[in-house]
Amino acid sequence: MRKITLKLLTKLPTRFVASGLILILILFIYGIVGSHLIMGLDFIDSIYYAVITMATVGYGDYTPHTGIQKIFATTLAIGGVAIFAYVFNLMLTSFQEKMSEYSKGAKKMKTIDDMDDYYILCGFGRVGKIVFEELTQRNQNVIVIDKDEDVCESIEESDSVVVLQADATENDLISELAGEKCNSVIISIGDDVSNLFIVLTIRENNQDTWIVSRASKLENIPRLRKAGADKIVSPEVIGGKNLYYESTRPHVLRLTVRHAPEELLDEFEVIVKHGCTLETIDYHFPGIETPLSRKIKTMDLEDGKKYDHYLKTHATAKEALENLYDSVNNIHSHLISGPDRATFDRLVEDLEKQEEIIGKNLTNKEIAKITRKNIK
Incomplete structure (x- = not known):
């Protein structure tokens, strides 16, 4: 649990950390300048007074006497409490979100583990949607992998459908899932370079996995076959045949x-x-x-x-x-x-x-x- 917590904390969004540090730095500068000009302290004592007042420690060795000094000390203390509370809230919220994502991810992996077999569908564009419909109509277990968050959220999950938001070209997850329980990996991304890379990634660790890849350009079919794809489907070829048959249908x-x-x-x-x-x-x-x-x-x-x-x-x-x-x-x-x-x-x-x-x-x-x- 400690390792998980540290891992989640190190992955806090950069914008949250940066905004918190900037606010603390601004208040700290305000405290130093105010301590020197209003409290009449030297540079070292100004740093010391700014820190203990922002942290609401207040040892009492430096006490404001005039009205302006009291106002300055009050604003510095309230500002410190408010900013530290804000930063802590940001960190807590982000931590909870990461914990939720981790819990959701663990639940997805448990669902996958419970599947006897499944198909992996990489890419949920126009072609991928049609493949997905064909698989679900036949009551097949499907794992959908797509890097688009909106696309992933639009797919309804169930005991037989698991959606993973990930970039298959940068993630070894697809290679790990393409094991013995995988009936087939269907790669339907519109970019042939990405398809080629995914085929190579899978084939590197899974020699027996059946891989079906989309090819957007005819000249890339030999490359995909050489990389290890068992079947290559080109919408260009299929579309051309359909156009021919439709044109000759009479x-x-x-x-x-x-x-x-x-x-x-x-x-x-x-x-x-x-x-x-x-x-x-x-x-x-x-x-x-x-x-x-x-x-x-x-x-x-x-x-x-x-x-x-x-x-x-x-x-x-x-x-x-x-x-x-x-x-x-x-x-x-x-x-x-x-x-x-x-x-x-x-x-x-x-x-x-x-x-x-x-x-x-x-x-x-x-x-x-x-x-x-x-x-x-």
């Missing part, structure tokens, strides 16, 4: 079909024939709303032929694909981009001649209702 078709693996190349030939691009393939497991998605992004027939040749020459890969198709009852969706709606109409017409088309632009929820009927 010319994007999600086609849900059913066919066997050996019909893959024939299907792809039809897609390429109409100048369309196969963006993704979603495999729909019976009754499960979220599909298994594969990015393809090709309109080159040679890519399809190479994949078909690969399957024919690699029995294990072919068997794995066949098992996947069996598990989804051959039902999957293609996200196809193309030049216009008329092209899609011709594409669908040709595909209907060789495979079963379940629906166009169906949602995952609608598809889940269809595949649920296949559950025996």
